[in-house]
Amino acid sequence: MLNNYSTEDKVLLSVDCIIFGFDNEGLKILLIKRDFAPEKGKWSLMGGFLKKSESLNDAAIRVLNHYTGLQNIYMEQFYAYSEVDRDPEERTISVAYYALINIENHNTELIKNYHAEWFNISKMPKLIFDHDEMVAHAVRRLRYRTSTKPVGFELLPEKFTMRQLLELYEAILDKELDKRNFISKINSLDILVKLNEKDMLSSRKGSFLYKFDKEKYDAKLLNNFALNL
Amino acid sequence: MLNNYSTEDKVLLSVDCIIFGFDNEGLKILLIKRDFAPEKGKWSLMGGFLKKSESLNDAAIRVLNHYTGLQNIYMEQFYAYSEVDRDPEERTISVAYYALINIENHNTELIKNYHAEWFNISKMPKLIFDHDEMVAHAVRRLRYRTSTKPVGFELLPEKFTMRQLLELYEAILDKELDKRNFISKINSLDILVKLNEKDMLSSRKGSFLYKFDKEKYDAKLLNNFALNL
Numbered sequence: 001m002l003n004n005y006s007t008e009d010k011v012l013l014s015v016d017c018i019i020f021g022f023d024n025e026g027l028k029i030l031l032i033k034r035d036f037a038p039e040k041g042k043w044s045l046m047g048g049f050l051k052k053s054e055s056l057n058d059a060a061i062r063v064l065n066h067y068t069g070l071q072n073i074y075m076e077q078f079y080a081y082s083e084v085d086r087d088p089e090e091r092t093i094s095v096a097y098y099a100l101i102n103i104e105n106h107n108t109e110l111i112k113n114y115h116a117e118w119f120n121i122s123k124m125p126k127l128i129f130d131h132d133e134m135v136a137h138a139v140r141r142l143r144y145r146t147s148t149k150p151v152g153f154e155l156l157p158e159k160f161t162m163r164q165l166l167e168l169y170e171a172i173l174d175k176e177l178d179k180r181n182f183i184s185k186i187n188s189l190d191i192l193v194k195l196n197e198k199d200m201l202s203s204r205k206g207s208f209l210y211k212f213d214k215e216k217y218d219a220k221l222l223n224n225f226a227l228n229l
Numbered sequence: 230m231l232n233n234y235s236t237e238d239k240v241l242l243s244v245d246c247i248i249f250g251f252d253n254e255g256l257k258i259l260l261i262k263r264d265f266a267p268e269k270g271k272w273s274l275m276g277g278f279l280k281k282s283e284s285l286n287d288a289a290i291r292v293l294n295h296y297t298g299l300q301n302i303y304m305e306q307f308y309a310y311s312e313v314d315r316d317p318e319e320r321t322i323s324v325a326y327y328a329l330i331n332i333e334n335h336n337t338e339l340i341k342n343y344h345a346e347w348f349n350i351s352k353m354p355k356l357i358f359d360h361d362e363m364v365a366h367a368v369r370r371l372r373y374r375t376s377t378k379p380v381g382f383e384l385l386p387e388k389f390t391m392r393q394l395l396e397l398y399e400a401i402l403d404k405e406l407d408k409r410n411f412i413s414k415i416n417s418l419d420i421l422v423k424l425n426e427k428d429m430l431s432s433r434k435g436s437f438l439y440k441f442d443k444e445k446y447d448a449k450l451l452n453n454f455a456l457n458l
Contacts (some may be wrong), residue, residue, distance in 0.1 A: 002295060003265045009278055010239035011408050013311075013322060036232045045324075048231030049238055052320060056311040066231060080309045080324050082285040091281060093242060095309050106302030148377055224376050226455035 016047040019067040021103035027171035028118040039128040060097040149226040161207040245276040251333035256400035268357040304328040377453040390436040
């Protein structure tokens with residue numbers, strides 16, 4: 001039986017937080033510059049060690065708050081990284097969490113007293129350790145989620161144009177989508193309510209505004225669909 | 230910055246393996262009876278501590294092999310369980326892995342020298358610690374996977390009847406499915422090849438045999454679909 005262990009087998013556990021943000025400039029990621037060794041001065045995910053008295057979820061919330069002031073962000077745990085040599089100083093297993101937030105709703109907190117900075121996902125610097133692999137993995141997870149669950153409720157304003165929704169999907173999938181095809185596929189999900197109201201800033205004729213039908217949106221969160229965009 | 234830790238913060242890390250099996254009696258799970266304290270004599274998932282020199286994947290493979298003799302089983306990591314009091318003896322964080330295997334292909338190894346036993350998923354005993362929660366979580370993960378990716382290639386014989394495929398889905402989803410509706414939905418996935426051959430044991434007229442179109446099956450593994458059964 002495998003019930004034996006030595007104190008030697010005890011390891012450090014850390015959490016790393018991958019915060020994706022969305023605004024009218026596209027999909028971004030929140031990073032910090034390390035001010036301690038190893039890898040001082042390099043860019044990194046927001047991470048910290050698990051304490052004896054907390055769960056991994058507690059630790060992820062504490063670490064995110066420490067670096068950004070952000071509170072009440074629902075992060076999803078997605079993978080434990082455990083290669084033996086992933087941290088050159090000390091054996092550390094890191095459990096990664098991710099979330100996607102609306103930058104405009106949260107940015108004031110971020111820039112007040114804290115150290116984190118937003119980077120466009122296509123122009124981010126090289127990260128320490130295996131953090132690039134974590135980010136690539138989280139992006140795949142986010143795209144997979146987008147193909148089976150609705151996105152946008154927490155990311156778009158209450159009323160939005162079809163172009164804004166299209167741009168959100170283009171940002172996450174990192175590709176240009178055919179607008180007519182997109183509209184037809186999104187409409188087939190039956191989660192949008194077309195309003196009798198136009199955004200007159202976007203074009204001369206104006207663009208109809210939409211909002212999510214919260215009840216149908218939430219039902220789709222529980223029952224997957226396939227959105228092959 | 231969060232770069233400080235004390236030796237106190239080091240914890241034990243374990244892996245727990247959730248092996249689902251399928252045969253003509255339905256969906257089963259592989260469990261062991263603990264022969265050491267705490268919780269001696271109770272049923273448990275197959276678990277063990279991570280060693281200094283191995284990754285979590287290595288540990289999961291080693292633990293599964295120790296208890297069952299099984300080799301070359303692809304297990305998927307799915308969640309790290311970290312509630313502070315989940316193990317009454319010592320703070321331990323456990324990373325759970327799962328796999329779904331064909332019982333008939335592997336059973337001889339299991340019963341030779343090892344300690345693991347198969348239980349029908351609907352008649353399994355209460356498990357130690359938070360293992361019941363892990364199993365419930367893995368079952369949800371398996372069902373979600375089944376709704377977006379094909380299953381069956383490693384679980385059914387090379388040639389199988391539509392009834393066998395139906396029974397596999399019924400076992401995973403734990404509900405009776407309407408046969409005609411099921412056939413029409415499965416056919417719409419376009420992953421089956423109908424053979425010019427019948428299984429004459431299942432009924433007087435016989436039942437047509439099918440096999441998977443491996444190329445189309447693999448393509449569907451990469452591109453999700455929605456199968457709302």
